[in-house]
Amino acid sequence: MLKIGSYSFQSRLLLGTGKFPNYEIQKKAVEASETEILTFAVRRMNIFDQSQPDLLEELNVKNYTLLPNTAGAKTAEEAVRIAKLAKASGLCDMVKVEVIGCDKTLLPDPVETLKASEELLKEGFTVLPYTSDDVVLARKLEELGVHAIMPAAAPIGSGQGILNELNLSFIIEQANVPVIVDAGIGTASHAARAMELGADGVLLNTAVSGANDPVLMAEAMRDSIIAGHKAFRAGRIPAKRYATASSPKEGMTVS
Numbered sequence: 255m256l257k258i259g260s261y262s263f264q265s266r267l268l269l270g271t272g273k274f275p276n277y278e279i280q281k282k283a284v285e286a287s288e289t290e291i292l293t294f295a296v297r298r299m300n301i302f303d304q305s306q307p308d309l310l311e312e313l314n315v316k317n318y319t320l321l322p323n324t325a326g327a328k329t330a331e332e333a334v335r336i337a338k339l340a341k342a343s344g345l346c347d348m349v350k351v352e353v354i355g356c357d358k359t360l361l362p363d364p365v366e367t368l369k370a371s372e373e374l375l376k377e378g379f380t381v382l383p384y385t386s387d388d389v390v391l392a393r394k395l396e397e398l399g400v401h402a403i404m405p406a407a408a409p410i411g412s413g414q415g416i417l418n419e420l421n422l423s424f425i426i427e428q429a430n431v432p433v434i435v436d437a438g439i440g441t442a443s444h445a446a447r448a449m450e451l452g453a454d455g456v457l458l459n460t461a462v463s464g465a466n467d468p469v470l471m472a473e474a475m476r477d478s479i480i481a482g483h484k485a486f487r488a489g490r491i492p493a494k495r496y497a498t499a500s501s502p503k504e505g506m507t508v509s
Contacts, residue, residue: 256455258432259380259401261319261348263290266449267479268321268434269472270294270459271313279468281313287472292318293350293457295325296340321382323350330369337374348380350404350436350457360410364391368398375399384436387421393428402431404457407448408438411460415444419451426452442471442478449482450490 256263269289274280284292292313322340327333330353337349351370355363362384368391371383375398382402383395392403405425408414415438416422426433432454439445439458448456456479465471 256432258382259348261380263319265290265476266455266483267445267476268293268436268455268457269462270457272459273463274468275463280463283462283468283472284313286469287462287476289476290319291321293321293323293459296322296336296345297326319348320346321348321350322346323352323384324370325352325354327353327370328355328363328366329353330366330373333366333370334373334377337370337379338377341379347378348382348401349374351381351383361386361406364388367391368394371395371400372398382434387418387425389421389424389428392425392433396429396431400431402434402454403429404434404436406437407435407444410437412438413440413461413464414438415440416447416451419447422448422453423451439475442474445475446478446482446485449479450485452486455479 256266265288267287267289268291269284269287271280271292271294274283322345324333324336327336333351333353340349341347351367351374353363353366353370354360355366367383367385371381374381381400382404383400384404385391385395387405392405395403403425405422407416434455434457435448435453436457439456439461441461445456458475462468462471462475
């Protein structure tokens with residue numbers, strides 16, 4: 255069970271709704287993923303700009319918990335304003351705080367992320383900040399009272415997978431709130447690895463929406479996250495330099 259603030263979920267896959275070839279494929283992929291949480295950029299929704307497409311129009315949103323994000327914000331003030339607009343529209347009081355500090359790398363601004371998270375916590379939001387794999391920043395965000403930490407595996411949309419397993423493992427090790435790996439996942443093995451390291455969930459979008467077969471990839475991501483989480487719970491054997499026979503020599507018949 256994945257618990258984020260007062261919310262509880264069976265699925266540990268959080269899925270973005272953008273970049274799909276069409277609404278029909280989006281709908282099938284979402285259903286195949288068995289996700290319970292759909293995330294989207296508030297600025298790209300036509301609830302605020304009627305010229306924008308409604309990314310959720312083909313989905314029965316009553317079946318999902320919506321996780322609006324503040325993508326496009328460059329300052330804490332912008333992020334807070336976007337989050338309040340989403341909440342006022344009745345979307346959800348849970349928000350992914352995203353404050354980008356570099357247009358080229360799309361890396362988050364740590365100072366503005368801290369500021370935005372602190373203000374939104376005061377406003378009563380369930381706060382999930384998107385961060386780099388900065389171990390100290392993750393700790394400081396948790397000390398503020400955020401409800402989950404969302405460190406990037408790699409740059410947004412890059413599909414490179416986990417670039418710094420050590421830092422990610424440090425974040426997971428110290429955290430007392432869910433750690434949801436966000437950004438940079440490219441294929442099912444990346445998602446499984448995140449879960450094997452002890453992550454509580456994975457958020458992805460492009461890896462599914464940009465795949466040759468988004469529906470099949472959604473199934474693969476669903477299954478890999480389940481498998482990775484089971485492997486973490488089971489506890490893997492230690493890696494060894496030399497071979498170890500799987501069958502003991504004791505009791506063997508000598509010919």
